[in-house]
Amino acid sequence: MSHHNDSAKFLVGVYDDDEVVLKAVTEVKSAGVRIHEVYTPFPIHGLDVALGHPRTRIGIAAFLFGLTGFLTMVSLTFYTMGYDWPMIIGGKDNYAYPAYVPVMFELTVLFTALGMVGTFLVSNGLGPTTKPLMFDLRSTDNKFVMAIDLGKNKKTEAEIATVLRASGAAEVNVKQF
Amino acid sequence: MHVTSPVRTPLVTGGKTYADVTEDICKQVEGKPTRAWTIAFVISFVVLIYGTCCVFWTWWEGLGVWGLNKTVGWAWDITNFVWWVGIGHAGTLISAILLLFRMKYRTSINRAAEAMTxxxxxxAASFILMHMGRPWLAYWALPLPNAFGSLWVNFNSPLVWDVFAISTYFTVSLVFWYMGLVPDLATIRDRATSKVSRYIYGAFSLGWNGGAKTWARYEYISLILAGISTPLVLSVHTIVSMDFATSVIPGWHTTIFPPYFVAGAIFSGFAMVQNLMLITRVVFKLEDYITFEHIESMNKIITLTGSIVGVAYITEFFIAWYSGVEYERYAFLNRMLGPYWWAYWAMMTCNVISPQLFWSRKIRRSITWTFVLSVIVNIGMWFERFVIIVTSLHRDYLPSSWAMFSPTMFDIGDYIFSFGLFFTLFLLFAKFLPVINMFEVKAIIRSASEKLPASVSGVAKGESVTSPTFNKNVE
Incomplete structure (x- = not known):
């Protein structure tokens, strides 16, 4: 997470309900407060759109990885069966490609899955040594947490706290990293 | 606001809130092992040790310790391999295909079913290694350059396709399952009280914090993983069936094999999921999450796939007769009436007749019936593979080489090994990882719980939190 700097001070709105937090995002934004991110125990559909996050392009990466896998197997079968040690099997062409469709398919799937998941982990900065940036430990249990970076907002702490409470936050806490 | 038709039966009972879900599922991971778990684990582990000794001896002495002969060169090894791979298919079906179909009932069972896969x-892979006889040469199945021998692997061979299919299937299933676990591992990490578990679950949860952007990407990759796993799972058993279907052995040389094998795989896999979930549900007290609705839904799939398998058996017979090929005709008559008639009729009874009992709603929703019939289905599916493999081989074109196969203690011991391995791994999973996908259950309870939709967050029991009075103090 690139935004993370040492002296960042956050205001954390803790919501009890997923439908409330989804509505709150629009309310808080229209009150002129910049939201850092919302952390939830499960995916809430429409939350990323409400927050204005751009649509992920990870599908393009997945396609390119799949294509790489496919071309790898096309090349490997062509090299081994058609070029390096050609054999006549069952009176067919050396490069009897219909018989290689299963392996081409398998490698396409394998490369897509591994490449896409790898891209996902890298682009989200996830890894075994990553320290999770937790604004409230309950956000992986039953609370919906909205983090506001005070350094990136013009409003005062008290003003933002009022906005958060008005939008339905059950608690408003301060979190310093 | 989600609105659910009241006609739909709830998938999560007991009026659970989000916090209840976390508590109910994490309890198992955080607490001390129960007595039932410990006893089951010790038994599985002892079985595994016995099996390992048998496998060791098989490798040390060679495949001569099995009951194979020059006519029957494949028997229990490949039977067990196909049986286990087939069982695995249910996990992917539940997690991938039911995700694409937006079946909500999968959320309580997908985690354990994928682990089972x-x-x-x-x-299954252990039988591939065993039947090689010299497993240290297993890498010969990979397309390695000529320095390892004079030739490349033959990409025309379904056995080579199998190497790619099984290894891809294993890898992709593992990745899919693990990615599904990450958010739940983070939940356990954030609840952990001991340093060790915070460290271990912390490392495996990869620093997950559930940000909206991460979730959006996460849902996207889950959908693509489901999308590619669906044709993958179908391809795997298709390719397994082609190990037989592309040969010219009467009884194997059949174009119906791919769909018939895939249906059989799902059939046996769901039966195994039933067996595992019915026990897990009682031992871990998860009756509110794995309800009769889940059991019934799975039984419906068992009935459907069992019927497909039944139609396939009859079609095979008809085609053998209709083909006019006397060897094909003999192969099938020999299955039904020859010396292995008992295996054939065991298969027919267990797979074709027994699942039809699920047409009765009472049986479909009965735990005892479900458990017993699921065991019967898996016995039947083992016999199906035995029938296909052994009865097609034991009487070949030369009557002078006709033979019978009878298993030795090592055939049996190596099969026992796989049970020990399977249950040891499953019990370890059930103890140390959340057996139910917490975040997915939380995501559906608002619409799938019996309580008022608003009460799931646990704050406003009985009244709607989105009521217009809510923002009164702002106005």
Whole structure:
């Protein structure tokens, strides 16, 4: 997470309900407060759109990885069966490609899955040594947490706290990293 | 606001809130092992040790310790391999195909079913290694350059396709399952009280914090993983069936094999999921999450796939007769009436007749019936593979080489090994990882719980939190 700097001070709105937090995002934004991110125990559909996050392009990466896998197997079968040690099997062409469709398919799937998941982990900065940036430990249990970076907002702490409470936050806490 | 038709029966009972879900599922991971778990684990582990000794001896002495002869060169090894791979298919079906179909009932069973897939594929792979006789040369199956021998692997061979299919299937299933676990591992990490578990679950949860952007990407990759796993799972058993279908052995040389094998795989896999979930549900007290609705839904799939398998058996017979090929005709008559008639009729009874009992709603929703019939289905599916493999081989074109196969203690011991391995792995999973996908259950309870939709957050029991009075103090 690139935004993370040492002296960042956050205001954390803790919501009890997923439908409330989804509505709150629009309310808080229209009150002129910049939201850092919302952390939830499960995916809430429409939350990323409400927050204005751009649509992920990870599908393009997945396609390119799949294509790489496919071309790898096309090349490997062509090299081994058609070029390096050609054999006549069952009176067919050396490069009897219909018989290689299963392996081409398998490698396409394998490369897509591994490449896409790898891209996902890298682009989200996830890894075994990553320290999770937790604004409230309950956000992986039953609370919906909205983090506001005070350094990136013009409003005062008290003003933002009022906005958060008005939008339905059950608690408003301060979190310093 | 989600609105659910009241006609729909709830998938999560007991009026659970989000916090209840976390508590109910994490309890198992955080607490001390129960007595039932410990006893089951010790038994599985002892079985595994016995099996390992048998496998060791098989490798040390060679495949001569099995009951194979020059006519029947494949028997229990490949039977067990196909059986385990087939069982694995249910996990992917539940997690991928039911995700694409937006079936909500999968959320309570997908985690354990996917774990079952992975362990079943490990068991299947162990028979591939065993039947090689010299497993240290297993890498010969990979397309390695000529320095390792004079030739490349033959990509025309379904056995080579199998190498790619099984290894891809294992890898992708593992990745899919693990990615599904990450958010739940983060939940356990954030609840952990001991340093060790915070460290271990912390490392495996990869620093997950559930940000909206991460979730959006996460849902996207889950959908693509489901999308590619669906044709993958179908391809795996298709390719397994082609190990037989592309040969010219009467009884194997059949174009119906791919769909018939895939249906059989799902059939046996769901039966195994039933067996595992019915026990897990009682031992871990998860009756509110794995309800009769889940049991019934799975039984419906068992009936459907069992019927497909039944139609396939009859079609095979008809085509053998209709083909006019006397060897094909003999192969099938020999299955039904020859010396292995008992295996054939065991298969027919267990797979074709027994699942039809599920047409009765009472039986479909009965735990005892479900458990017993699921065991019967898996016995039947084992016999199906035995019938296909052994009865097609034991009487070949030369009557002078006709033979019978009878298993030795090592055939049996190596099969026992796979049970020990499977249950040891499953019990370890059930103890140390959340057996139910917490975040997915939380995501559906608002619409799938019996309580008022608003009460799931646990704050406003009985009244709607989105009521217009809510923002009164702002106005």
């Amino acid at each position: 992975i362990f079943a594929v490990i068991c």
